[in-house]
Amino acid sequence: MKRVYVNEQWCLGCRLCEYYCAFAGIGGADMARTLKGVKINPRICVEENNGISFAVSCRHCEEPLCVKSCITGALTVNSDGGVIVVDKSRCVGCYTCILSCPYGAVSPSDDGVIQKCELCVKTVSGVPACVQGCPNNAIVFEERCVAL
Amino acid sequence: MKYVIIGNSAAGVGCIEGIRQVDREGEITVISNEPYHTYSRPLISYLLYGKTDEQKMKYRPDDFYEKNNVNFIYGNVTKIDSTAKTVEYETSILVYDKLLVATGSRAFVPPFAGLDGVAERYTFMSLNDAKALEQAISQDKRVLIVGAGLIGLKCAEGIAARVKSVTVADLADRILPSILDEQGAGIVQRHIESKGIKFKLSANITRFEGNTAILDGGDAIDFDILVLAVGVRPNTALLGGIADIDKGIIVNEKSETSAENIYAAGDCTQTIDASSGKSKIMALLPNAYMQGEIAGLNMAGFTSTLKPRFIPMNAIGFFGLHIITAGGCQLTIDNGQLTINKSDNYRRFFVDNGVLRGYILIGNVEKAGIYTSLIREQIPLVHIDFELLKEKPGLMAFSREDRAKKLTI
Numbered sequence: 390m391k392r393v394y395v396n397e398q399w400c401l402g403c404r405l406c407e408y409y410c411a412f413a414g415i416g417g418a419d420m421a422r423t424l425k426g427v428k429i430n431p432r433i434c435v436e437e438n439n440g441i442s443f444a445v446s447c448r449h450c451e452e453p454l455c456v457k458s459c460i461t462g463a464l465t466v467n468s469d470g471g472v473i474v475v476d477k478s479r480c481v482g483c484y485t486c487i488l489s490c491p492y493g494a495v496s497p498s499d500d501g502v503i504q505k506c507e508l509c510v511k512t513v514s515g516v517p518a519c520v521q522g523c524p525n526n527a528i529v530f531e532e533r534c535v536a537l
Numbered sequence: 538m539k540y541v542i543i544g545n546s547a548a549g550v551g552c553i554e555g556i557r558q559v560d561r562e563g564e565i566t567v568i569s570n571e572p573y574h575t576y577s578r579p580l581i582s583y584l585l586y587g588k589t590d591e592q593k594m595k596y597r598p599d600d601f602y603e604k605n606n607v608n609f610i611y612g613n614v615t616k617i618d619s620t621a622k623t624v625e626y627e628t629s630i631l632v633y634d635k636l637l638v639a640t641g642s643r644a645f646v647p648p649f650a651g652l653d654g655v656a657e658r659y660t661f662m663s664l665n666d667a668k669a670l671e672q673a674i675s676q677d678k679r680v681l682i683v684g685a686g687l688i689g690l691k692c693a694e695g696i697a698a699r700v701k702s703v704t705v706a707d708l709a710d711r712i713l714p715s716i717l718d719e720q721g722a723g724i725v726q727r728h729i730e731s732k733g734i735k736f737k738l739s740a741n742i743t744r745f746e747g748n749t750a751i752l753d754g755g756d757a758i759d760f761d762i763l764v765l766a767v768g769v770r771p772n773t774a775l776l777g778g779i780a781d782i783d784k785g786i787i788v789n790e791k792s793e794t795s796a797e798n799i800y801a802a803g804d805c806t807q808t809i810d811a812s813s814g815k816s817k818i819m820a821l822l823p824n825a826y827m828q829g830e831i832a833g834l835n836m837a838g839f840t841s842t843l844k845p846r847f848i849p850m851n852a853i854g855f856f857g858l859h860i861i862t863a864g865g866c867q868l869t870i871d872n873g874q875l876t877i878n879k880s881d882n883y884r885r886f887f888v889d890n891g892v893l894r895g896y897i898l899i900g901n902v903e904k905a906g907i908y909t910s911l912i913r914e915q916i917p918l919v920h921i922d923f924e925l926l927k928e929k930p931g932l933m934a935f936s937r938e939d940r941a942k943k944l945t946i
Binding site for chain 1 (some may be wrong): 579580589593595596598755823826829830853863902904905909925930932937940941943944946
């Protein structure tokens, strides 16, 4: 399946991916107007230190520890393509997925449960909003054949 | 192939999903002593708290058995015959080729004197337990919970707003002794106390006189409802004389017991803790599911080179304060390293021989899984920037090559 991959050497640390991600979650006509003054809580996060930066979001693992560990069954592998999705109505916010994810790619949501990248590919261009918004190809959406 | 699974919780479900990855045709029968669709046991406190309901508690969708072609039997297994390869229950006998024992654990009820004289007494392990307790509680009832562990405290949180008072008593000198150190326990205790729950620690209950618990030293606690959450014991009896049992049923990395064609998974088992190398019971839902899945894969003939690595680990919260721990979190490890930020933001790491053996996070628990992976995989800390990682969990602490492996393939 196609996944989001990171080209660390191209990341500018501009955090536009975080803003596009947050905007994709909130929706609206204009990103700048929607997010102005808003403390965003994106599902992709840029790590930055000593001039190095890169974005991290869910790897959609083939052996997903978050799904296997989920105590409610709220996290599942989508049957039509391997995307790991969360049913927020069933999540109780126990954070066992946060305990389990080796990438740190699951985070608390603003509504008391959890959130993670669910590959928002139903965009106009068919690629996730973070990839679409990256100005430097530092995150790409590709099929790579090595199994995770 | 005839598969029989005793138990309908996380390990049983994992087994079904493991089998069906390999074998779509084999006949799967699940037998459970609870008359319910598979439900998430840890959610019973959330049910009383009002954060979930019986429908949402279902661990898998309504069509789970149908979709996986599973035959469900509500019954109480009384005997396994490993020679005849049969399982006996009230009315009938099931024949198996491969058997999974996923019988879970039961509440341990100490032989307190006078316990029989307590009219309203409950345990807190199952949906039926939660329903019974829910029937009993009301705004004018004082509840005494014996046991300040995970079950007792989740019960306290679940019912706190629905009763007159909750007192939690424990023989130990701190709460959550199985997962927290003294300092962390103090932080969590103060938070829970701020929500109106009272604690009586180092409390040795010698007997009950009606609805009064008498403590060693003469103190007494009056109550209307008693909840016993002292501990749990694995349900191993069915394999007595058939397979090797220590405290739990001993299983290997394929979830095999010592008896041919019999597998076991979940709370009834004990296996190797990858953080300490010791064989122990790790009665936790994620481990139960993964052990069950591995059992299912192997029962269906799949040979995997992947070796599962189980560790003790817990994610739990009380009244909005989150706690995540993994590995050995008791003060049995030398060279423990301590980092404390704010009073409600506690972090402690246990390092031994250059590897992370355990950690405790209270408050801010973000990206905890990165720490968990260090314990699970026993990654030498010389390969990472552990000082950075302790302050700020992230993949930044790994080398560029390791990071590339994580993010680009």
